[in-house]
Every structure is written in structure tokens, then in C-alpha cells.
Amino acid sequence: MTRTVGVEEEFLLVQRESPYLAAEGDKVVARAEEATKGRFDQEFMQQQAELGTAPHHDIGSLHADLRARRAELAAAARSRDVRLLASATSPLDERVTTTADARYEQMIDMFGRLAQMQLACGMHVHVSIDSPDEGVAVLDRIRGWLPVLLALSANSPFLAGRDTDYASYRSVLWGQWPTAGAADLFGSIEGYERARQALITSGAALDEAMICFDARLSARYPTVEIRICDVCADVRDAATIAALARALVSTMADQAADGIPAPTIRSELIRAGSWRAARWGVEEKLVDLATGRLVPAWELVGELFTLVEPALKSAGDDELVRSGLARIRERGTGARLQREAYASGGIDAVVEVLVEQTTA
Template identity: 35%
Template sequence: MPDRHDPQQESPFTATREPGTPTATVPGRATASELTLGIEEELLLIDPRTGLALPLAEEVLGRVTGPARDRIVPELTRMQIEVNSGVHTGLRDLADDLLRLRDAAAEAAAGAGAAPAACGTCLAGDGGMPPLTDSPRYHRIHGHYRALLRGQVVCGCHVHVGIPDREEAVQVMNHARPWLPTLLALSANSPVCDGVDTGYASWRATLWSRWPSVGPPPVFESAAHYDALVETLCESGTILDRGMLHWLIRPSHHLPTLEFRTADTCATVEEATVLAGLVRGLVAALLADVRRGVPPPPVDQTPLLAAYWRAARDGIEGDGVELPSGRRAPAWELAGRLLDRARPGLEESGDLGLVATGLDRIRRLGSGAARQRAAYHRRRRVTDVAELVVRQTLAVPGFLTGLPPRPRPAAADLPF
């Protein structure tokens, strides 16, 4: 979609406070810096010369060494790996961790003749049933859901925010529902799939939405209400276990966190970090409302689903759907409202400058989806997109300083 905004105009994402400068904590409000953060991101393994997805996960994982060995793990298909960050409170520490893990994945993949690609879908070679990782659980999923797995080599980014109290986590989830489409729009990074421009900013979201437990969650009265519905889904065979509850936001089934599952795998570590900081700032602001007894906004499921579809199609460069009104609005306008909603938490943690600057950078340079699409349409070659994606995967965020020197392609320098 074309950009509806002039990037030379004054940006609404200009911060008024320097990064790393916390403000005083408002009584009764959770400080964002006190909320822990972690990221799970799925990476595609590709031939960097052709863009073809390669079923080399087992060989790549066998080549990972050092501290990263326990944090780079298998995924559903043998064309993917998953990177799990540590638990952090500082955004720069999180970014450093992710970059080191991506570097370790790249080193291991290079030995197998592949490269990790931070994108949401297969650029080429994703037309049928993917080769599954040899796991009893994954084979059981295949046997139960059958053709749903066709074309399902998709990669997402999950942001975990620590909220040990499950009652509070469920209530924050209720409050966060209207913002899920905008978070998808900001992270959209999968317009090219199987050799063509799909016309969607996030084709991953569209492919993934075929599963019966994917989408925005309903509103829950309590954690007990949540647990009862999940049990119903398990008993009906709609999901095989709690790990298959793929709502866009959920209390983690194995960690004391609230897990945001809206995003494509972000093109760069910088964009993943900005997403995580924005999510944590939002959670801090919403948790304050929950503790004050503020009810969640009245957003019906149908317009929320419509907004999610629109975000997947247009991404951040097009239109979104304002909630609860249901009217169309420029997606960047909705992103500005999201930043305003998260601003108290971002100010308290000192992250406003980093997040606002990161959003402004996306606005000026284009989203991951827009950059992929531009690379593809220059010559209509998937190989050009593959080159871009591989380069971005290892790009060093400008806000990271003092890192030990490490070899990397000169083309990995920003801008893209």
C-alpha cells in the first residue's frame, strides 16, 4: 500500500525526554521498568542466494555452541528455528541479547550453507506440506489438523511481560484487546510469500488465522472464566493442549507472563526491541487502570476481527480501523494514539525516547513489509528480497554502544 503520509512532516513520535531518564512514579501505577521482558522469535532458514527455505534446522542446531545452545531451539518445521531471549528489565540489554542470539544462529547456519531470515513467511518454496520436526507432539498436530499445515512455515515474534498475578494478567488482556491490530500493523513483515507479492503486509497473519484458536481473545470475567473456556477447547478437541491456544494475547501457559502474540518476526533487532518497549509501556498503563477498577473498553469481537484483518492487509502504511467506533483511519494515526496510551509507562521507565525514535525511524524508512515490497518490485526478483532480509536480520541497532567488535557484512549497516 502507498504511504498516506509525508515523511518530511513533523513526526508525532518525537520524544520530549531523553532516553534513559526516568520520571517520578505515580502512586498506584506499575512502573514499566519493574515489569520484566522477554522475546521469542522464530527465524526462517534460507538459501541466501535463492531465497528458498531449507529444511536444515537439525543440522543448524547441532552447530550452535556456547551460551546460545540452550536458547536456540527447534520449531514446528525443519525450515525454522526459535530464538529465546533471557529475562530483562532494560531494553538495551534485551537488544544486545537478541543480537547475540541472531549472530549465533547466523554462524551456525553458515556452516550448513544457510542463513537465518527474520521475516514472517517463506519468500520462496512454501507451496505444500512442510517437513516437520521429528517430535511426537508435532506429528500428533499433523494427524489432527491435517491440511491446515500446508503452507504453514510462518514466523512470529512473541513478547512476554512479567505479570505473576494471573487475575491481573487476564484483566490487562481485556484492556489490551483494542490495540492488538495496531501492534500487528507496526510489525508486519511478510508481504512476499512463495515468490509473489501477496497484497498483504502480513501474509503470516492471514495464513495463521486458519487455525481454530487464532485471533483476538474474548473478554473474560476472571482467570477462572479464562481457564474454564480453555478447558472447554481442550475437551472439544479444538486444541490438543494449552500450548495450542493461539490467541493474539494470552497468559502464558508455562511462565508468569502475559504473552503478546500479534507480531510477525521483526526485520531487525531494533524493531523487535521497540515493539517490546511499546508493549511493556502499554501493559504498565493498563495495569494501573486495572488496579484502579477501570472497566475495559467496550469493543465487540466482530469489529476487532475486522481491524485485525485490515492491519494484516494494509500494515502501518495504509488504513486501520479505529476501535470501538469501527471507522477507518490512517494506521499511523492509530499508532500515535497507541504511543500516547503507553506514554506514562514509557516515561516512568525512561524508554520513551528509544521507542519514539524507533517508531519515527519506521515511519521514515518504511516498515519491514514496505521495505520487502520495495525490494521485490525493483526487479520482481525474490533474490533481492532475500538479500535484504538476511542483511536486516543482523543489523546492529544504533542505540547499542560498547559492544565487542564482531565481523558482519558491510551491507548489514543501517539504513536498509
């Protein structure tokens, strides 16, 4: 049976008539929920808003759901004279306002400036699992491929008007949290729970929701939640990566069922692979985590496609993903889109192209 897949996306809110972010998250979300039947949420910062899709078996339906939810959230933003921006870091200012919430206030008290200045927009892909045990088996086996998903989603080259030299600077900022990034092998659901509880007991996390591994068991749904990706400028890229992520989960679940052991890749090597994916996206070489060697990015993407191709074919997604990857290879990720816009018209042009692309 084909697994379901759903997506959560986080966005920036930008003032229409001035080059600043807009602290309108609570009002935009309230308006979106009032006007539609979609699922929208406030984020840590008032300059953000989040949407979530329903779980889908069909990637075409997921794509349509994402487009509809983006359009609804953008319409709610316009009602507040605000624009919706699919960028994983802010190309404008970094002025942020924490959403009024007791938990968020506790996070500020605990983590200080790290929390006060945290403004990052990711894409979280939820893939259904049969049990927590299967989920942990998947987590242990997808670790080495997650940096490829990051590279394909890279969409945060600018921060506060300056080029960071990274394709995904969001992942650099997000990596400052003590529970973020690559995790060691868990081995079992008991091992996962011990690791989770140790982080909470140690004070590195206030609660389960702050377990920010690159991939984790969802605290709310019976899913593996892949959290490593930037929010994509182009909704078609989001659908492509979601299909690829589902196929990866399905492939690794099958490997676990067949008794194939999880690769014993050291976490520091995975972090090195993620750093390189963040630095250059798919524009330079990536780390083949099976060998530790640098290989052309698209060669590694091709290896991932070949690995999961049976699962893609089983779900009817092989041609969709093949064409989606070809599109990213030809015109680049959101990072290239932003830099090309900047070259033609500075940060104002970056904002304009992102606003247009967000609901295209």
C-alpha cells in the same frame, strides 16, 4: 517496579546456493546451543529455527540480547551452509518438512493440510505480571490495541515468490488455526481457564500450548505473551515494539487496579481491525476500535503512544520508542523493505536484503 520483558523470534532457513528453503532446523539449533549459552529451539517445521532472550528490565539490554542471539543463530546456520532469514512468510518455496516429534505428528493427523503447510514466523513478547488474575485483567484491556502492534511489525508480503497484496500475510495464514485470533472478554482467571479448557475439550486444541490467542497467559512463564506480531526484519523494530508492548501491559494493569472496566469491544470488530492491519500495515487507515471508524494509521499509533506515555517515561523508554516509531514511519516496516527490494531485483533481491537486515 519496572516489569521485565523478553522476546521469542522465529526465522526461516534458506539454502545458500539455491532458491529453496533448507530443512536444517534441528542441526542449526543443535549447533547454536553447542556453541553458545543462548536459548534456541526447533520449530514445527525443519525450515525454521527460534531464539529466545532472557527477561530484561532495560530495553537497551534486550536489544543487545536480540542482536547477539540473532548473530549466534546466523553463525550456526552458516556452519550448515544455510542462511538465516527474518521474514514472517517464505518469499521462496513452500516445501516444508515437519520436525520429528510425536506431538507434531499428532497435530498433522488432527489438522491435516492446515498443519502440513504451516510455515509462519512470529515474534512473541513476554511481559511479566504479578499474578494470573492481573494477567487476565490485562488481556481483557489490551485487545483493542493489538492490531496496532501487528501493523507496526508487518513483514510478510510475499509467499512462494508472489506478492500477496498483504503487509502481513502470516497473520492471515495463522488465523486459520481454530484457536487463533481475538478472544472474548474473560472477566477472571476462572473465565480464562474455562475458555482454555473448552477449546481443548472440543478438540480445537491438543493441549495448552495450542491456545493461540493474539495474547494469552504464557504456559511456561509468569507473563502475558503477546503473539500477534510478525518477526521483524530490523531488530531495532523488535525492541521498539517490545517496549511499546510492555508499556501497554503496565498501563492496563494500572487501569485494572484503579477499577477502570475493560472496554466491551466485540471480537468480530477486533478481527476486522486485525485484518486491516494485516492488509496494509501502517500504509493506510486502521480501525479505531473505540469508535469503529477508520483513521489514519499514524494517528492511531499516536493515540497508543499518548495512552502509554506515562508507563514509557516510568521505564525510561519514551525517547527510545518515540525515535523508533519515527524510524518506522520514515522508512516503513519490513513489508515495504521487501517490496522495494523486489522492485529492484526480484525475489533474489528480497532474500539478500533480508539476510543482511536480519543480523544488521
